[in-house]
Amino acid sequence: MAHMYWALCCTTPECGRFERVAYIGNVNPYLAFILPIGEDEQFTATCPQCDKTHTYTAASFAPIRQDQPPEDGFENWF
16 A cells, blocks of 8 residues: 655755655545645755755645555654
8 A cells, every 4th residue: 555745855956865754644536635834834954864954835845655654653744
């Protein structure tokens, strides 16, 4: 079974790491991709790979599909 996540891509040019930041749920035809943050809301996040901090908005997120479910201890960022 496939799973959907919200992900951010680090904006450091030499990094580009995709980080899963929130679990949406199992893939099904009724799953809605609605971000729980405002369209104009800004926040900062530090990349665990390059350790740089960037500012992001709702437009920065992308839904991604992966085969693996969230691992034990996975916590949504919001």
